[in-house]
Amino acid sequence: MNVNQSVPPVPSFGQPQPVYPGYHQSSYGGQSGSTAPTIPYGAYNGPVPGYQQTLPQGMFLFLLSDPPASASQSLPVQCEASADFKGLPGSQPFGSPLAPVGNQPAVLQPYGPPPTSAQVTAQLSGMQISGAVAPAPPSSGLGYGPPTSLASASGSFPNSGLYGSYPQGQAPPLSQAQGHPGIQTSQRSAPSQASGFTPPASGGPRLPSMTGPLLPGQSFGGPSVSQPNHVSSPPPQALPPGTQMTGPLGPLPPMHSLQQPGYQPQQNGSFGPARGPQPNYGSPYPAAPTFGSQSGPQPLPPKRLDPDAIPSPIQVIEDDRNNRGTEPFVTGVRGQVPPLVTTNFLVKDQGNASPRYIRCTSYNIPCTSDMAKQAQVPLAAVIKPLASLPPEEASPYVVDHGESGPLRCNRCKAYMCPFMQFIEGGRRFQCCFCSCINDVPPQYFQHLDHTGKRVDAYDRPELSLGSYEFLATVDYCKNNKFPSPPAFIFMIDVSYNAIRTGLVRLLCEELKSLLDFLPREGGAEESAIRVGFVTYNKVLHFYNVKSSLAQPQMMVVSDVADMFVPLLDGFLVNVNESRAVITSLLDQIPEMFADTRETETVFVPVIQAGMEALKAAECAGKLFLFHTSLPIAEAPGKLKNRDDRKLINTDKEKTLFQPQTGAYQTLAKECVAQGCCVDVFLFPNQYVDVATLSVVPQLTGGSVYKYACFQVWCEEQVGGLSLEGRHVALVIPFALTVHVASGIRAVDFFGAFYMSNTTDVELAGLDGDKTVTVEFKHDDRLNEESGALLQCALLYTSCAGQRRLRIHNLALNCCTQLADLYRNCETDTLINYMAKFAYRGVLNSPVKAVRDTLITQCAQILACYRKNCASPSSAGQLILPECMKLLPVYLNCVLKSDVLQPGAEITTDDRAYVRQLVTSMDVAETNVFFYPRLLPLTKSPIESTTEPPAVRASEERLSNGDMYLLENGLNLFLWVGASVQQGVVQSLFSVSSFSQITSGLSVLPVLDNPLSKKVRGLIDSLRAQRSRYMKLIVVKQEDKLEMLFKHFLVEDKSLSGGASYVDFLCHMHKEIRQLLS
């Protein structure tokens, strides 16, 4: 990641969390946290030897179950979602990718060193490529391999143990599909079936992009459930049962047809007749062979779970788009689950905050803590207080209550909101959070109508909307004084490295234009923000750029141990007034240091200086540090190189994520007190200790950007830098408070901020991309009738210096039935929370323990559903709640991520970086980060202006006659298949053949033809959707670089030992059965 990004990671140093509390709580049913899970299966980090040994005789991961597999295809469904695993365990190698199929040579990817070019290396930094760490898969482990002839090929599976032989995407063996589609998801009470349910068998229309030579059976749309769960009307049978098994699936066992007609949906969501006998399942289930020849005790041919029959993220995303993208989401109804983050929809605020501001893990929360503990579903809200809105939606109205300030509850200090209850003819109101009765101030009095509502309710945003702002009075200001407009200070490393790479020259050029983009209030002509400049290596240089000077003046401070600011007047200036002096300074800086030999840098004193300057100017502000190396110069915060890969997978691995010294935290605390937010742009060419350098940005609400191996001659990098540089913070917040109704309380916070106590989040800065995640726990019993309320209040200073409070309110339902909880969850938000929880966990616990905890929690969530919400069915069925059917696939992506399961090529810095990034991500960002988007380029009509429909992130889905864009918010690849038509190659790359395409290319030639315009346009549009610039890398099929790309095909087994989706699902099923037995 060069300029663009690097790879993600994030620590939530957010608050001193002594011991990763979550992991030691009793929430896991008495298990002792991370160390002693009662479940015998350890972390699922790949083929674990024990994984196969522990299987009881006769118990397979998935049994053939009752209804013949195919029945499911046509089944309309029944419950929330159920899945039947029909795959039989065979003796294939664990999780091996499919055996090669004729038409495409299996390419052995040499598992080699990373590509050599500079750019590539840069990109490498963020990715896992190696498998060195992982244990080799047992060659004879249990597997899900195809029984067929292909399987025979697999008998000698080349890749057991050798990652080198990872075959290229192949078609799933036909045989497995035959008669045994793996899982069925069906929908219960299907609200939506009518609209969205599609027969899995002929997924054609839904997955247009899956084409190509590859996979037989691939187009099988998979379980399709379309709908968000909360609805519930009896589903019309949308599909004619049994009609669609076609094509690639192969012949069905005869019985399928038998089952279909007359099949009644069950209420529990399990698919198929619940009572079904499981042919293979040992004792508890009498064998009632429903499966024709397959039934019976005799060993069945091994089957592999059909990837097309397991829940597909793409399908779920598409269904939600189709079903919920057309109508605006109206927030008037309590506890309504919003459309997915991947769906484009408009929001109408009718009393609850838009999902753009707040998303919850569940919109219906258990009334009691016992229920909550039983279900293990984390109760959390991901809040993005300053989220940007589409142009069609209005920004929150600003309400001015005059000198008296915003109206609040006297006791709990919650702000006036639509849920407050006016009583006694309007003279008093009862607080919806704490029930305190408050007097209504005379100037705020209004009569009530016959329903008890104030007659002016719809004229006042605070009485009718979910989100609005109050103008704050002087009481809300530090020292009871209105703040001055904030200042920005640019601090540039001018050590040898920075000069040599051309970074300093580039930055100075970019800054000249950046200064035109300083944030300004509404229609203001110029920004009120003042700017200042500092350069440094092991000493600091301050610049006087007062407008009256003919030339800038430099002042050097060499006493870095006791930092002070040598000048006040002329340091922070108005850009327009001092434009000439500033331009002159930026022209001179590269020349002044052109011959420097100074290689050492300081870091802490630089931030200290910036903070002191803000303090002296009596304003809040933001520092932008452009830094290149490990700060080894003698000064506070001096660091040493402590990178040690040998610590990986040991108990000491956590130290790699912890800061090296406490000096950074101390400094961060001072910055927060001053309202000094720090953004750090790193341009390292070796280890710089991101874990330590990111402490201050992390605690002050700032960002870290990392551009490994920066080389200025790469023009694409320049583009990325300027783009990100413009991403300047808009506001300087002060505090964020979360009020919740009695019965629950906020117990934990994640994000980029500082907490001086357990309830108040202090922020030195916040921008529209940052989120704060809050976890709730029960205090007391909640009431179904009153529901649960949440109010988030952000006190901030606008860029013009106005003090405001931004309020977001959200009301949730409360339930006494677990089924209601499971029907109203949002998996994307759950994953966002769980990833943040885990990524903070690695600071204090071994990575393996963190992975185990995630798996256990997920199994408990699903087991609780199975036990309490699904009707009885055979143990061979995996039953997933409809709205959580993607939980396993997404969780597996988190488990395989660079932070939790690093490949050999992932640097310590990149892991720390990603860890820290994820902490502030919103739900849309984590969604695409963990499950990248893969878009085929030539299948949709050239004139189509919409984004092509995505395909699943698996090698099996790639056609060698097509090209694909893959993006995850940080990385962007263009993969070119070896058989792409020559004309296409010419149109896009301006070369005559595939072999002439430059691998690793990062800029497409600008050509005047429809395809070139379309692809470049799509790339631009993808970049525009993300907050960080994504650098493009062109990857050719079968080229060395392809390994980088494959790292992002997250449904496949990863080189570092991460399980494939299919294998992980099997593993989860086993875990669940363990819990239930």
Ligand SMILES: [Zn+2]
């Ligand atoms: Zn109150």
